[in-house]
Amino acid sequence: MISVDPDEAVDVTAGVDEIGRTLADLGFEQVGSYTFRFSDPECLLKIELVRSSDGFFVNAIVQAADEHEYRLTQVAEAFSAHIIDGNRRG
Helix, strand or coil, X not given: CEECCCXXXXXXXXXXXHHHHHHHHCCEEEEECCEEEECCCCXXXXXXXXXXXXXXXXXXXXXXXXXXXXXXXXHHHHCCCCEECCCCCC
């Protein structure tokens, strides 16, 4: 699972290298030790990894999530995951 809600933590046990390879295949570039940015100047989409006891918490930061939801879906599908968004309860 990936989270677009900073209050919803998602723990992934894969390593940074494995996550990075998957994200690179989707057009992301690594811009920091645990930060990956989608390489499209018209779409602010960033994946941030935060160390957890079992691996990493995976958070997505996206501008205009409704317009770029398909990109978030691509990321989730690449990890066989779901998107967690606490703002969309219902």
